[in-house]
Amino acid sequence: MQRAFLYIGILAIVFLPMSANAALGTALTKPANNLGLIGYWPMNEATSTRAGDFSGQGNPEVLSGTGLPTWTNGKFGKALSFDGTNDYIETVSTISYGGSNTATISFWLNWTSYADDCDPALASGDTDANAGAWVVVPNDCDFPGYFTATIGDGGGGARTEGITRPSAGSWHHIVVVLDNSSAAGSLTFYVDGVAQSDTVLNDTKGAAGTMFTAKLTGMAYTGGAFFWGAGKMDDLRLYNRSLSAPDVAKLYKQGAVRINASSITLQNGTTLTNGLVGLWTFDGGDLNWTNATAGVAYDRSGSGNTGTLTGMSRSLTPAIGKLGQAFSFDGTNDYVSIPEGNLEITGSLSISLWTYVRAAPADRYMMVQKRDTGGGPVTYGFEFSVVDCGTNIPHLWWTTSAGASFVGYNANTGYSLNTWEHWVVVRDTSNSTVKFYKNGVDVGSTLCFSGGGFSPADTTTANVSLGWATYGSDSNVPLNGMEDDVRIYNRALSATEAKQLYLLGQTKTNR
The missing domain is CATH 2.60.120.200 (Jelly Rolls)
Known part of the structure; x- marks a missing residue:
């Protein structure tokens, strides 16, 4: 199928470093590295129909669809769960990359199952029509068996690279670094803090440029018909720069850190309720x-x-x-x-x-x-x-x-x-x-x-x-x-x- 996808989306949830000997709870924390952070959706609301943007840009996500995404337990406290049928999230406003020709997407993903059906995770713009638009597709139907990312040149050309899919049904930290500074472009993948060996699947991109200003969407898109991603997402961040390997390692290690939980959880077993x-x-x-x-x-x-x-x-x-x-x-x-x-x-x-x-x-x-x-x-x-x-x-x-x-x-x-x-x-x-x-x-x-x-x-x-x-x-x-x-x-x-x-x-x- 063509990649003229109009993506409609999801986002995730972020939390923060937690205290000793405490069970995981609901919380938020500052990113390990917030330089160039242009989108940060903690998604700890738990009962709301909106997820606030904590990057300082004030661009919240709205829970949308015939049936709304549901709040569930995530990697860090609460997350959003998508049934793969009719629910998604979309930012209120378009996201500006400030003229940058690079970007980084970081998120935790618990994908339900792989089926080569083109169901997306995240996207921004139409990769066929918009130069600097991008998409991340765990279930790539054009390139079966791959977990892919694509960046478009606006003229029908695109750069698609893919990696071996991480296991379904469990949490993985996914980072994709997008580089649109050259005509060919490049993508770098990290899974659970480790750089991945990837395969170039489509090398038709023919122009350099800046990242495309668009709404951030996910878990759904329309390309003549709707496709819906099924799974959970947590701790979504968007940067207008390329994160380094040490930057990515810091973000991943937050998953091995108990993130500052609600004190309701942390006070268990103490006299602090008396x-x-x-x-x-x-x-x-x-x-x-x-x-x-x-x-x-x-x-x-x-x-x-x-x-x-x-x-x-x-x-x-x-x-x-x-x-x-x-x-x-x-x-x-x-x-x-x-x-x-x-x-x-x-x-x-x-x-x-x-x-x-x-x-x-x-x-x-x-x-x-x-x-x-x-x-x-x-x-x-x-x-x-x-x-x-x-x-x-x-x-x-x-x-x-x-x-x-x-x-x-x-x-x-x-x-x-x-x-x-x-x-x-x-x-x-x-x-x-x-x-x-x-x-x-x-x-x-x-x-x-x-x-x-x-x-x-x-x-x-x-x-x-x-x-x-x-x-x-x-x-x-x-x-x-x-x-x-x-x-x-x-x-x-x-x-x-x-x-x-x-x-x-x-x-x-x-x-």
Whole structure:
């Protein structure tokens, strides 16, 4: 059959390095090498009809077809499964290669079976009609028995090369490097991190050029009739450059690394669930977007403290986190609002979260707070913020039972900008102390303000807010940064537990 294929597609899912002795879970991570990354679809949404693009290009995939692809367990957490009948994924917009004449496709594939029927995996453009268009076909009917890739010259000529097919029914890491810089062109294949010996099957390409700007598609195409790929795909990435063998090796090794799983999985077998009254992971499976700008973040502590997303965007708010997916707050009007429920805490309190602060605040950034609109200490539950009695200093304060007053403590060290940090603040009413832990280490605390005693009193029915305070003069202090894995405990965590929470976000290799 001719290769005038109009491809309609799929993509996959990406995740990140995971922690020691933990089961595989849902998560996302930054690529091993993100230079030239122009498409990166984590596909950890689990319940959505869209898969966000985490390359920074903002070009999500839309689940499409008569029957939509289904979410399933993948190489890294969740993936997409295609039945080979009528489902596919396609990017919202065309993908520009920025004038590059090379590209690299990287993905994990679990192909159902081989049948020489021309069912595709991925493609961009029509290889017959579009110079620099390409396609990857595990089931090549023109060249039976080969797993192929083709790059076209726009005039009917093409370069097709093929390799021995990897086993069906199991996961393999596939990388194809496309070089359109010469008239003949060239393709380089890697399977599971190893360069493959390939065979030139079609050598009619007659012109060099740049890569063709088109939508990225997969698991389906039409070339006079529809052809549908059957299988699962995970961790799809597209680059506008040629990856080197070491680059490919890094990507493959992510498959041998437990990718930063949801902390729900990682905390199994620890005391980290004791006294846990709020846990917002922001992972795809723990969110429900009802439209492009509205949704909820589920509480995974078991307390049912679901948060309402305000001022947020389905395409811009989810971000690569330290533990799976994070939320990016734009410094303008983004926040998560959580009904009080069992979060009115007048005894010991611990707050834990991963934070990424982009710029120093003019006043202060609200991380986690509970306070009424009216302001004033008598309407105040607690606040964990950055900057109050110092520059870039974490601060905890609360209303005391001594009357209309409050007390505040600072950490003895500050935030660093533009890097992920883990913070735990502990208010222990058994010994009237406050401790701050930065990346698992006790950094000490200093009394910043005291208006009467230590004993907490929560006289407000206000919601808990993550990322912004919406009351009084503090309505101008929204967070410009990211938060991940936010936790609230109704007890004092120990130093060991604070260290355990930090270690959940550290990368370990499975041996």
